[in-house]
């Protein structure tokens with residue numbers, strides 16, 4: 001799928017690409033998800049931790065979401081669930097609102113006729129007319145999809161959720177085995193001694 005010029009030329013999209021490293025459909029999906037979420041939650045980029053994001057995959061899209069929402073791995077308001085779903089939850093701590101965006105399955109669905117033309121092209125038996133027809137079909141389908149804006153890409157679910165607590169800032173103490181400083185909350189008691197995860 002081609003990312004249209006209208007999106008490529010956006011300054012905030014370019015910031016996502018700079019962070020991510022390349023232009024791809026994944027970063028575009030993340031860009032559109034973040035745009036839609038911020039609009040629906042009436043929110044600007046998260047300065048501190050008032051906005052939280054939960055992603056259910058670890059693909060390219062997650063980078064655009066971090067750049068646009070300000071929910072980042074380092075700030076502790078970006079949570080990863082390894083579910084393998086193109087789903088993104090955004091919650092606003094200030095008003096308790098949360099939404100989950102799920103990529104519509106039809107976004108990447110290719111009609112049968114277009115798929116057959118593609119196979120013909122790949123087999124090397126396509127005529128120049130077939131190729132032209134295929135290109136027109138693809139372009140029309142993608143233009144139609146993008147003209148619908150972010151709403152065309154996602155199903156939106158209003159959800160009830162207890163937003164994760166703000167990042168804890170626990171003190172550190174040394175592990176009795178390696179002697180390295182460890183967040184107290186990450187140590188585990190083994191036979192009465194506090195041991196870090198790498199020594200367990």
Ligand SMILES: [Zn+2]
Nearest residue numbers: 024026027060
């Ligand atoms: Zn990518």
Ligand SMILES: [Zn+2]
Nearest residue numbers: 175178196199
């Ligand atoms: Zn240790």
